[in-house]
Amino acid sequence: MKKLSDVSLETADLETLSVMRYKCCVYGNHTAVVEGHKGLKKFGDSEIQLRVGKGSVSVTGQVSLALLTDSSAVIKGHITGVRYDDF
């Protein structure tokens, strides 16, 4: 029996997670998890921006960093938007 993640990957035409350069998961409007980032670009109480791939991902709202390591970040707070920018 296939797991839900496998079904999702198939539907999205992604064979494995390794094809992804980074992953951004948003849980409700309170938590965002960014894996595979390449550094912190901007850090404020209304926006946190992380470098990913050749662009960046911005999480906006009343947010703060719950965890930050060299490759992953957990952002918590009241998230009002997630924006992707390509360089």
Add this chain to the structure above:
Amino acid sequence: MISKIEITVDGLNLEDLLRALIKQKVTLYAVRRIDRFTAVITVAYSNRGKVLDLLREKCYNVHNIKFIGAAATAERLKRHIALFVVLVLLVPLLIASGTVCWRIEVRGADRQQVLDALYEYGVGIGRSLVSLSYDKLENYLTNAMNASFVTAVRKGSTLLIEVVERSEADEPIDLDSPADIVAQSDGVVSRIVLIQGTALVQKGDTVSKGQILIKGERIYNDGTVQPVRAVGQVFATVVCSQEIAFNGYLSKYVRTGESFAVTEVVIGSYDSHGEVPFETYETVSTSLTLYPFAVTLVHTVYYRTVLEVQKVSLSQCLDDLKRQALDGAVDKCTFAPYTVTYNVSDNKVTAVLTGEIEIGEVILR
């Protein structure tokens, strides 16, 4: 829970600082921006050296360091090392003190006599109770005190000694020696138990002190009289009263609202009793004994009172007057009363206690 430290840091380009930290493989927990130049970062306690060095190197100002989890406890211990050492030494000391006799309570006999006997046996204040055989001690004290029996119980560091004295046999009565039973006080005879002799009074008679109640003689049918020892009991109803005058004013101590609370530490027989700042006061006390330690905490609240004279009607202060009259009567009373009655008039309240006593006393002729 992982030990962490929370650092409030101040400086320019905080993003650069965070990038530098994660580049050094430092995991950041809960990063909060306070304002443009200030942020609060939380890092693992194990990384504190690396982080603080970096902050110093990059010339950031560190305003506050807060320890979280086990690190906080360790840091407090470091700061209050003297207190920690005292605690570490004090606990075994207190436990050891619980095995030592710090107080001796004596019931049922002269305290000094018991203490002397205990001292001879090798028990006293400050001596160990660990190897003490209570059975042997009880036997020793029973013999030394010539008592019926003695109980010795250890409660914490207090030794409780209870002596039950030997009951002496009554003196043998010579029933051949003539004697009368005479009233030893005034009263109204309530009942008579006559075993031998001739009763000269009966129930309801008023008798006065010194009056013969049962005469020590046996009268035979032919009129001859044989002197005997009067045997029996004569009981009389007795009263005791106390009058409290009422003049329209009532004096009583009332609380002013000022209070003073103190917790006294009683260690063994040492009591850290302090001065009470009030001249007249009422107290409410609670105590807690920390077994097995020889420490008792006594919390006492002293309520300041002042004597107030109030103009009152008789009905308003009747209960107080009755209580005062009863207290006075009980203080004077030499018997066990079985009824209390109050006589209330316009200017006084009288409490009357009624009881029964044996008034007969054997007087040899």
